[in-house]
Amino acid sequence: MSEKGVVVSVHGNQAIIEMEASKDCEACGACRYSREGRMVTPVANILRAKVGDSVEIEIEPRVVLAAAAIVYILPIVLFFTGYTIGIWVGRFLGVDPNLLGVAGAMIFLVLSYTSVRYLDKRARLSRRYEPKMISFF
Secondary structure: OEEEEEEEEEEOOOOEEOOOHHHHHHHHHOOOOOOOEEEEEEEEEEOOOOOEEEEEEEEOOHHHHHHHHHHHHHHHHHHHHHHHHHHHHHHHOOOOHHHHHHHHHHHHHHHHHHHHHHHHHHHHHHHHHHHHHEEEE
């Protein structure tokens, strides 16, 4: 996924890029919004861009797909896993399986969102998930 933007500031090896948000870009959440409501993101300044330069930045498609899988698929999988385990435990203990199924589903859903938050914090520390400056335009 690539976007075009303008360098608004440079700090050492890092440039701050401001861009118009496309529909795909708005849903991602990797970038932040400036006070003026435009999207901004820090990017390694590998092209040695200067303030005012127009550049193209890119996030690898596999990174976008991995993030989407973590955010959308992990909670669903853990929800149904919790429900299934709850039913199995309910039958084993002779308790209402549906009650324990719902309880298990809720516990695993909370666990999934906790996991997503942890993975998000970890991903923000990794350079692998940062957009890359690929060209001038």
